[in-house]
Amino acid sequence: MSEQKMISIWFFVGLMLTALGVIITATGVYFLFRPQHETTLAELNPSLWWGGIMLVGGLSFLVPAMKNIRRKK
Numbered sequence: 001m002s003e004q005k006m007i008s009i010w011f012f013v014g015l016m017l018t019a020l021g022v023i024i025t026a027t028g029v030y031f032l033f034r035p036q037h038e039t040t041l042a043e044l045n046p047s048l049w050w051g052g053i054m055l056v057g058g059l060s061f062l063v064p065a066m067k068n069i070r071r072k073k
Contacts, residue, residue: 011065017058025051 028048036042 005069007069008065010061011069014058014061014063014065017054018062019058021051021053021055021058023051025055027051 024047028045028051031042032045032048
């Protein structure tokens, strides 16, 4: 009989955070080279910072979940 292997919810959370982090970081890099100073704190590049934070957070969920999936095979 085939044994079903369940994937942890943290894999999907990490995948979503990583995908959004990549998109937001790319937007931040774009605005770094084409600055638009319409807001008060635009020179701090919040999309670059938050995209990086989301990317690191997503990878911290995704990497252990992927190691766990490989271990079950």
